[in-house]
Amino acid sequence: MRQLIESQSDETFILNLGPQHPSTHGVLRVKLQLDGEYIVEAEPVLGYCHRMHEKMGENRTFAQFMPNCGRMDYLSALAYNHGYVCAVEKAAGIEVPERAEWLRVITVELNRISSHLLWFGAYLLDLGGFTPLLYAFDDRERLLDILDTVTGSRLTYCYFRFGGVYNDIDENFVPAVREFVARMRTRLPMYHKLVTKNIILMKRLEGIGPVSAEMVRKYGATGPVARGSGVSYDVRKNEPYSVYPEVDFDVPVYSEGDSMARYKVRMDEIEQSLRIIEQGLNRLPEGPVMAPKAPKILKPPKGDFYQAVEAARGSFGVRLVSDGTNTPYRLKLRSPSYSNLSLFGEAAQGMLIADAIALLGSLDLVIPEIDR
Amino acid sequence: MNESINIPWLVGSLVAAIAFVALNASMLVWLERKVAGHIQRRIGPKEVGPFGLFQSFADGLKLMSKQLIVPECSDRILFKVAPLLVMVPAIMSFVVIPFSENLVARNINIGLLVIFAFASVNVLGLLLGGWGSANKYAVISGARAVSQNVAYEIPMLVTVVTMIMVTQTMNLNEIVLQQPDIFHWYIFRLNASPLMPVAFLIFFVCSMAETNRAPFDLGEAESELVAGFHTEYAGMGFGLFFLGEYANVFIGCSLATILFLGGWQSPFGVFPGVWWFLLKVYTLIFVVMWARWTFPRTTLYGLLNLSWKILIPISLFNLVLTGVMLKVF
Numbered sequence: 001m002r003q004l005i006e007s008q009s010d011e012t013f014i015l016n017l018g019p020q021h022p023s024t025h026g027v028l029r030v031k032l033q034l035d036g037e038y039i040v041e042a043e044p045v046l047g048y049c050h051r052m053h054e055k056m057g058e059n060r061t062f063a064q065f066m067p068n069c070g071r072m073d074y075l076s077a078l079a080y081n082h083g084y085v086c087a088v089e090k091a092a093g094i095e096v097p098e099r100a101e102w103l104r105v106i107t108v109e110l111n112r113i114s115s116h117l118l119w120f121g122a123y124l125l126d127l128g129g130f131t132p133l134l135y136a137f138d139d140r141e142r143l144l145d146i147l148d149t150v151t152g153s154r155l156t157y158c159y160f161r162f163g164g165v166y167n168d169i170d171e172n173f174v175p176a177v178r179e180f181v182a183r184m185r186t187r188l189p190m191y192h193k194l195v196t197k198n199i200i201l202m203k204r205l206e207g208i209g210p211v212s213a214e215m216v217r218k219y220g221a222t223g224p225v226a227r228g229s230g231v232s233y234d235v236r237k238n239e240p241y242s243v244y245p246e247v248d249f250d251v252p253v254y255s256e257g258d259s260m261a262r263y264k265v266r267m268d269e270i271e272q273s274l275r276i277i278e279q280g281l282n283r284l285p286e287g288p289v290m291a292p293k294a295p296k297i298l299k300p301p302k303g304d305f306y307q308a309v310e311a312a313r314g315s316f317g318v319r320l321v322s323d324g325t326n327t328p329y330r331l332k333l334r335s336p337s338y339s340n341l342s343l344f345g346e347a348a349q350g351m352l353i354a355d356a357i358a359l360l361g362s363l364d365l366v367i368p369e370i371d372r
Numbered sequence: 373m374n375e376s377i378n379i380p381w382l383v384g385s386l387v388a389a390i391a392f393v394a395l396n397a398s399m400l401v402w403l404e405r406k407v408a409g410h411i412q413r414r415i416g417p418k419e420v421g422p423f424g425l426f427q428s429f430a431d432g433l434k435l436m437s438k439q440l441i442v443p444e445c446s447d448r449i450l451f452k453v454a455p456l457l458v459m460v461p462a463i464m465s466f467v468v469i470p471f472s473e474n475l476v477a478r479n480i481n482i483g484l485l486v487i488f489a490f491a492s493v494n495v496l497g498l499l500l501g502g503w504g505s506a507n508k509y510a511v512i513s514g515a516r517a518v519s520q521n522v523a524y525e526i527p528m529l530v531t532v533v534t535m536i537m538v539t540q541t542m543n544l545n546e547i548v549l550q551q552p553d554i555f556h557w558y559i560f561r562l563n564a565s566p567l568m569p570v571a572f573l574i575f576f577v578c579s580m581a582e583t584n585r586a587p588f589d590l591g592e593a594e595s596e597l598v599a600g601f602h603t604e605y606a607g608m609g610f611g612l613f614f615l616g617e618y619a620n621v622f623i624g625c626s627l628a629t630i631l632f633l634g635g636w637q638s639p640f641g642v643f644p645g646v647w648w649f650l651l652k653v654y655t656l657i658f659v660v661m662w663a664r665w666t667f668p669r670t671t672l673y674g675l676l677n678l679s680w681k682i683l684i685p686i687s688l689f690n691l692v693l694t695g696v697m698l699k700v701f
Contacts, residue, residue: 013508015508015509015512021598022598023596037512037516037672124668127668127669128586128587128589128668128669129666129667129668129669130408130412130665131408131411131412131665131666134412134413134414135412135413138413194666195668198667198668200587200667200668200669200670200674201668203670203671203674204668204669204670204671204674352671352672352673353512353596353597354590354596354671354672355671357596
């Protein structure tokens, strides 16, 4: 690493990476202070997609906020659904039928795979490989078709309800998912052959953008970013919710902390999600998908409730303060990408632009979720 | 060779070269999109004309009908000259390329030198385009393009010098005449130097890097530098950069064909002619496209490391080895 000029001077210049830039995937702006191609300082600038979701939550009934959940992290909308309904059910004390719990887990994991597939394609696009994107989208398309038949939408799902799910699955769902799982198992080795073991990719990712476990704790990073740095924290294991305690799955952890580790964590997570889905299909009980006594208009008792779930990007937390009326008093959403992005400024110091792009992509950011 | 300058023939060939460059580029764009499509399990263009063949003409018409926007802060002269500096040398290089024994505009004795002289001007176009457009991304890209081209011109030229030692001529047609069949192609002349296939590989990789093609397209790395040196170019300004890239790809591949793969000579010694030349060149171009749609992009330092630490030492070693072989045998 060469000696970098300490602060702003005539030797450096400011480059605005974004808000319209091909690799910030949305409206993130990163203010880079550059010395040649080396980054002296990187400062993410947020707020270009702010829609006041939290404030909207205070102004509408609990059920009316449901569609907003799918519009924050549009790539793993079901996990956001899950976090919100779990928090409200905790507050209102609603019991969920077992079939609905399993359906939730299966669809959330399917959604996680589709999110990771899109990340895989978009990340390779950042690194200049165009072809993997189309392969990943081919698989993702099949997944979206499956989710479309149960949830009724392709992207911004609003499938869960307080006390269950909106709709039971049809007879085609289980065979279609089984077929997808079998297909995905044959596709993953191909991805590894085409991409993971590519020498150019290995050179571009190994040792690039190291994030230490200490930094992960300092900035509160979660999800694959934390697990790529050797912090074995997965909400599904550490603070179990829903039926995850009954499922047998591993949490992939790599200790290198570089972009390659985060890449591998996500690729391994696809495999683990397939395992969870298979177990869910085998154990899917018969019964109702909606709690029969779930009230139409919710008025949870006064109190302060918190529920975290593992979204595709990390821990998504909902803090719900209820004052006993039919609208929340305060709805605080903790989104994983916000914390994950906050470590970028420190991690990108002294890097080249090309490597910083590799780091930024490996954080797997969804900007509307950061801005909310 | 022929001392008298035949003006009508020269003008005719220049017009033919320009027509060929434009036609070739539009066909290559079509081919590239088809190849990409099939590699990515898509169909590619198919609506405009049979098999979508006229797609690139439609694109060309669109580019030509667009306004040439010159950014306010840019250096107007440099901004307008830069695309020409990419395009004109590319066309000039076609003058000395032997398509067949007689189908060559000017069969001169320093053909190889002429091509490399013109190829070096290409970098200037990229640099001036980047600098003239007064855009930070374009400036970074221009700087990248220069360091990349300098780094790759060295192993390329060292390899070419090796080839000149073996062929003992810089006349491209004579080089081709020395390779009458597949066993006499220079890539397989292991008695001249046992490293000939490696030399071919070095030459091919370098010509890919010289023309800024993926995986070495750092100058226009869209995920980092938006569109690199042609970020600010609209319409035909961009179009000329684009045409120039394909013309350069063609020149790089035809040089590789002439130097190593027997040019217009038939591999079996029968029916030599322009078709063999085009077949070989387009096969190499297909490989270039294949690489582009398979590999991710390298980084600048990865690229420079490859050049300075691997390609240059090997090509220098090959030079010395060839010299010794020529002296001994």
